Amino acid sequence: MNGGAAALRGLLERNGPIVVTGAHNALSAKLVGEAGFDAVWASGFEISASFTVPDADILTMAESLAVTRTMVSATKVPIIADCDAGYGNAINVIRTVRQYEAAGVAGICLEDNAFPKRCSFYDGRRDLATAEEHAAKIRAAKSVQQSPDFVVIARTEAMIAGQGVDEALRRARAYADAGADMCLIHSKIKDAGEVMAFAQQWDRPTPLVCVPTTYGQTSVDELYAGGYKMVIFANHALRSAVKAMQDALFELRLLGSISAIDHRLVPLTEIYRLVDEAQLREQEREFVLGAAPVSA
Ligand code: SPV
Ligand code: MG
Numbered sequence: 001m002n003g004g005a006a007a008l009r010g011l012l013e014r015n016g017p018i019v020v021t022g023a024h025n026a027l028s029a030k031l032v033g034e035a036g037f038d039a040v041w042a043s044g045f046e047i048s049a050s051f052t053v054p055d056a057d058i059l060t061m062a063e064s065l066a067v068t069r070t071m072v073s074a075t076k077v078p079i080i081a082d083c084d085a086g087y088g089n090a091i092n093v094i095r096t097v098r099q100y101e102a103a104g105v106a107g108i109c110l111e112d113n114a115f116p117k118r119c120s121f122y123d124g125r126r127d128l129a130t131a132e133e134h135a136a137k138i139r140a141a142k143s144v145q146q147s148p149d150f151v152v153i154a155r156t157e158a159m160i161a162g163q164g165v166d167e168a169l170r171r172a173r174a175y176a177d178a179g180a181d182m183c184l185i186h187s188k189i190k191d192a193g194e195v196m197a198f199a200q201q202w203d204r205p206t207p208l209v210c211v212p213t214t215y216g217q218t219s220v221d222e223l224y225a226g227g228y229k230m231v232i233f234a235n236h237a238l239r240s241a242v243k244a245m246q247d248a249l250f251e252l253r254l255l256g257s258i259s260a261i262d263h264r265l266v267p268l269t270e271i272y273r274l275v276d277e278a279q280l281r282e283q284e285r286e287f288v289l290g291a292a293p294v295s296a
Contacts, residue, residue: 003076004105005101005150006147007077008107008149009149012151012181012229016224017229017230019037019220020037020231021035021041022237023046024047025050026073026074028237029079030074030075032075033076037077039080040071040077040078040080042067042080044083045238046237061083061095061096068100068103069103069104080105080107082109083096084111084115085110085129085137086115086141087115090133092115093110094140094143107153108151108152109154109184111156111157112129114127114129120160128157128163138178138179139178139179151182152179152182153184154176155209156171159186159194160187181207182208182209183206183208184209184232185199187214188213189214191215192218192222192226195228208228208230209231210230212233213235247264248261248265
């Protein structure tokens, strides 16, 4: 049984917004859970950056899956995996769903970028799959999931590609009708105008998801009131970590003494807590130090 999927279904049935935050490894996923977010977004942008490669289907499915597995084991909070365009066509999607569901994620997101995808915010080339092709991927995904609770989010990049709200509506309707559990409507303009206009015209029961990276002044409550059930803060664990590390490392190099940057650090005991060092000592007492002698 996939406890994460059942928990995510519970959140979908509950009133109020589902607030999700991105992570890129086990530790950041654990911190997202401890901060009280409802779910972890296993972000392609964050995981790619943690390998210092662009978010453009450079990492393989196996690499991203391996990272995602470490997240599942680090937190009880449901994990939603960003599976980009599904790592190929509908046949690749079938294996992607099987592997991610078996890894214990609560759900996956599949976007209608053509494979290989490019991050929604990069300038330059942007090719979308046809609506028909992506709807078939959603149907393929839904046809192979094992647990009825597993959540498939269909994402349209129509507005990212400059094709407007009407094209986003046409595509999202096709994905909802293909069986998507949620539709993610992405936008890169500097206010919530596009996503709000979309939600006003949305005429399916399928709940909506948004990623307010470029319209960060709009609150979760406003987005929920506008029709968005799930809000994903996609990359903020990564960006805050990079800033903290850059500032601390720069100052350490400049000042040459650890005590000068003490105020920037968590104590070692906080790291011990995060890795459950107390449990290690308990297990050592029980299974190593106090091991009963084996009779000959
Ligand atoms: C990610 O975090 O990888 C996403 C969200 O897909 S975005 O970067 O906004 O496209
Ligand atoms: Mg992504």
